[in-house]
Amino acid sequence: MLADVNAFAGLAVVLSAFICTDATTHRTTTAKSNIRSSKNTTTRFNNHVYKGNNSELLSTLLEQLDDTSQCDRVVALSSLHALLGRELNARYSQLLLLARLIAQHPHLHPLQLPSNATLTAEPILRLNSSAPLYTLQLICEPNSEPVWIPTLLYPTVSPTSFLTLRLPPFDLDACAFSECQREKCTWTVHGGTRVHARTCCSNATALCRDRAEQGRGILVLFNAVCALLCVLLIPLVFRERRRHREARGWALMELFLLGAATLYSILLLEWLSPPWPTCCLAVWLRQIGFSTFYGAVVLKIYRNLQEYRVRKAHHVFVKEEDLLKYLLCMLALTTTGLTAWTLGSWSDTALWKGAWPQCAAQPWSLTWHGYELLFLLYGMRLCYKARNSNWLERWQFTVAVCLEAVITLMANLIRYSIRNSGHSDTLMTVTFVQLHLTISVNIVIIIAPKFYFVSSESTRRTQTLSGSSARAHPSLAKLRDNLLNGTIDFAEVPIVDMNPEDIRAELKRVYTQLRMYKLKNIYQDNPHISKRKGGKKSSDKVVRNRRISIPPSSSPKVEYRSTGETL
Structure with a gap:
């Protein structure tokens, strides 16, 4: 008997040291939990089986978590018990073993317990059975926000002794319990606790979000219409290029519209369900669309600057084939960077399992934002150098570049500030506003004047020449x-x-x-x-x-009629 006591005491001391170390490390920080997918919604813990048939809806749990008015309040629901049990088995399996040992063997009680474990005569919540209960308790500390702390209640063999364990806060993942595995797994913050859940499908309402909360279908549909209009404008632009002799103003406009359609397609990722890696696809669409759209804009500014800054007697004429080569090089560089980033992030579970727009912030994200900002600053520098040229469209392209730089910088700052608490609807709205304040406005100020001048050009030319x-x-x-x-x-x-x-x-x-x-x-x-x-x-x-070329005709062609009048 003495040997058994010593064995249990030694095991308890070792596991107590583990708890103390873990509690000290994570007491002031919130543990980050990845969204885990499960093929089986049945979870075993504490020698019994949870089948997912909870009487409470997820909305009931979220309402309880949102109420942070009363400190030391305890939330105990069967759905919460299941969510905490799954996370505890994955994170603190040794801790649960120690708690069961202390509850089942009274002779271990006199041992010194860690600071996050206490033995009390009265529990913080009445227990109706001998099974442990997993709850959340609202802890209020001075000069800080209230925090929901996972609290474990263990009854012991003694009716006047109860074991209470308090753990560092962590996220609650209800996605594995949902019957709608084809729906996206999103998270919301309630009382400082992040809760992951899927949207309800058919009649399954347990541990899932109400579909009425997802009110962003109109935004996605509007962006789909904008992307379709950009694609339909490409044949019209091509026709105007073939119709008019002075088609240099239409150069790269087809790729300009194609890049706009690609950027508009980012919101269409909302229609994709798991297992699509929407966070990775969003980065690809953003960078490819940005390089195509603003690459065409900056290259047109570059051509105007080269033709304006003439240091020789030859008339500088940048061919459209050269512009296409430069744009292809930019796209090749962007694609190479995206491929390297994708291969380097192959083991990042948060990237591949995350659902857009709630994508985890990564160091590579800052790299892409810096690349966009540097490219736009280069375009602004070209606009400044060409400020004295007589190019009619210089103000339009200058406004396009400056507007993108300002709006994108503000949108990225907003996303970064709400990266840990932003609702999916809020993040999607930020992306929607960013796209239409930049892409839509730039299309209007660049493309609309071209169609207007084309419609009246023939009339003005006829009146002028005749x-x-x-x-x-x-x-x-x-x-x-x-x-x-x-x-x-x-x-x-x-x-x-x-x-x-x-x-x-x-x-x-x-x-x-x-x-x-x-x-x-x-x-x-x-x-x-x-x-x-x-x-x-x-x-x-x-x-x-030759990087630049001379136009086919350097001097005007003058013809004479029999009357001697010049045309």
Whole structure:
């Protein structure tokens, strides 16, 4: 008998030391628990089987946890007992063994217990059976928020002695108990405790969230419509490029819209159910879409800057093929980084088991945010250098880059500040607002003016070149003949009777002809300007290796009619 007592005493001392060490290490910190999936919803603990048939709904437990008005309050529910039992078996199996030993062997009671274990004559909660009870107790400390502490109550063989164990707080995972394993596992914070649970499906209502809480289907549907509109705009942009001779303004616009559709698709991850790794897919969609969308914007700014900052007599002309090569290099660099990140995070359970938008913050996330910010700062630097150019779209692209930098920085700060307490609806709303304050606004300020000018360009060109002959005053024909012949008497021209629009159109046509004559004289016999016709042509090798190229025609083509009028 003495040998048995010594054996039990030695085991108790060893396990007590384990409890003391564990309690000291985790007393002031909240343990981080990963979302664990289970193929079997039946959990065994304390020599009996829990089958998942709980009388309380999850909402009842959450309401109890939200009430933090009364300190030292104890929450004891059968559903909570099951959740705590599963976590305790996974985390503190040796602790449970020690508690059972102390409860079953009275001769171990005089041993010195750790600070988180006490033997009292009255329990904090009345026990109806000899089985242990797992509860949560609200502990209030000065200058700190109330915290729900897991508390274990063990009855002993003595009716006047009860063992109480208090453990460091940890997350509650109800996802393994849900019958809806195809639903996403999300978490919410109640009274400082994070609770993981799945959305209810069909008639299964035990330990699952009410589907009415998920009110974000409209946001996802709206983003799906925006992504579809971007895809439908791509053929229209391609048609406008083929229709107009001056199609340089439409360069990279197809990829611009494709990147926007990719960014809009991030919210569509809400429709994906496990086992899809939505957190990993969200990073891929964000970085590929960002590189495509803002890569096209920054490259157009770069081309404008190269053509504006001319240091030679040659007219600098950046080909669209070069822009495509640069964009492909950017996408290749982004894809390489994403692949390395994916392979390096292969063992990260939180990444692969997490459900978007509640993804765990990782060091690589800061790396991607830094990459985006540096790229946008480079675009802002190019905009600053091209501030004096006469490029009509410079303000549109400058606003696009600056808006993305400011809004994205604010959104990332909001996500970081609520990373441990943010509801999934809140995080999705932040992403939705970020996308539409940047992508939607940038599409409107960049694409909409192009379609507007295209619709009115043909009308303006017709009025300018023809001089609005259908509506012109009869005296304009005589004025035009006198101008061509060099004999004009302004006293004979009835300017008062003319239409101001006709006069404006006629003057514009005259100034256009004067500009053509001026350019012709400049290009004529100028040895510093390369001529495609009659001059020495560059070899194919030089043209192929040249980063910039000269346009096909360096001088305007001027044709003459039989009357001598210049077109």
